[in-house]
Amino acid sequence: MKIYLNGDYVDEDNAKVSVFDHGLLYGDGVFEGIRLYEGCVYKLEEHLERLEYSAKAILLDLPIKREELREAVCETCRRNDLSNGYVRLVVTRGPGHLGLTPDGCGPPNVIIIADEIQLYPEEFYENGLKIISVPTRRINSSALPPAVKSLNYLNNILAKIEAKRVGFQEALMLNDKGEIAECTGDNVFILAKGRLFTPPLDSGSLRGITRAAVMDIAAGLGIPCQEQPLTRYDLWTSDECFLTGTAAEVIPCVEVDHRQVGDGRPGKVTRELIALFRQKANTDGIRL
Ligand code: PMP
Numbered sequence: 001m002k003i004y005l006n007g008d009y010v011d012e013d014n015a016k017v018s019v020f021d022h023g024l025l026y027g028d029g030v031f032e033g034i035r036l037y038e039g040c041v042y043k044l045e046e047h048l049e050r051l052e053y054s055a056k057a058i059l060l061d062l063p064i065k066r067e068e069l070r071e072a073v074c075e076t077c078r079r080n081d082l083s084n085g086y087v088r089l090v091v092t093r094g095p096g097h098l099g100l101t102p103d104g105c106g107p108p109n110v111i112i113i114a115d116e117i118q119l120y121p122e123e124f125y126e127n128g129l130k131i132i133s134v135p136t137r138r139i140n141s142s143a144l145p146p147a148v149k150s151l152n153y154l155n156n157i158l159a160k161i162e163a164k165r166v167g168f169q170e171a172l173m174l175n176d177k178g179e180i181a182e183c184t185g186d187n188v189f190i191l192a193k194g195r196l197f198t199p200p201l202d203s204g205s206l207r208g209i210t211r212a213a214v215m216d217i218a219a220g221l222g223i224p225c226q227e228q229p230l231t232r233y234d235l236w237t238s239d240e241c242f243l244t245g246t247a248a249e250v251i252p253c254v255e256v257d258h259r260q261v262g263d264g265r266p267g268k269v270t271r272e273l274i275a276l277f278r279q280k281a282n283t284d285g286i287r288l
Pocket residue numbers: 033156182183184185186187205206207208209210211244245246247
């Protein structure tokens with residue numbers, strides 16, 4: 001496998017960065033996860049824009065321009081002969097001293113890995129996921145804006161472990177007010193009385209690119225969709241529930257905290273959104 005590393009395409013075994021990189025020492029850096037569908041990089045501009053905003057928000061100067069980064073993402077896919085897969089784009093603060101300050105760190109390391117993707121098995125798209133709320137909270141938005149897609153995922157990792165330990169595939173994360181924030185790597189939607197609802201960003205959700213795509217598809221179908229703080233009760237009593245994310249796409253949830261959602265089967269609107277999302281996925285992006 002060829003990895004893009006700071007302008008070069010190197011073999012996986014030679015893709016090495018310093019142990020002094022603050023990305024490793026402190027999780028100081030930003031990243032994106034991007035999908036490649038039938039030779040088309042899905043919503044690449046949106047991902048590059050979010051990366052730029054994340055970097056700007058943590059005062060990290062990207063050492064590479066949008067055009068070069070776009071080409072590097074595409075070229076990494078081409079060099080690995082991929083037409084379907086997952087691209088991980090990472091920018092770290094770069095090597096520095098053993099202190100927190102980024103002064104003297106750098107240059108940032110720009111890494112692009114393009115590989116095949118392990119999706120949730122198709123059975124979960126057909127039968128739905130069972131999720132559970134966990135004690136670990138999403139980081140408060142005044143501590144770290146949830147819109148920043150940073151390399152700090154420790155609380156999401158703990159939440160995932162907590163869910164798995166009690167036999168669930170995915171964890172529902174709340175914010176410190178007890179409102180729904182998101183799942184560990186996916187945004188949450190519900191359908192109630194014919195309307196879609198998803199938590200606003202200040203509830204602690206990432207500005208998901210799949211979330212925005214689903215909102216567009218829903219608008220096209222004439223289904224109203226609004227951002228609104230949600231509680232666990234709203235999920236327990238919803239007619240349908242689903243998650244959205246680059247890796248999971250649109251995936252139904254049929255049980256939340258041991259309560260059956262709707263009739264316990266993926267809902268009609270959810271199934272329609274999954275079908276339309278899949279139909280559009282290879283047309284909505286940049287061709288290799
Ligand atoms: N929330 C978190 C915490 C995530 O890591 C992700 C995946 N990147 C998402 C939501 C979904 O966002 P997107 O649709 O842009 O992948």
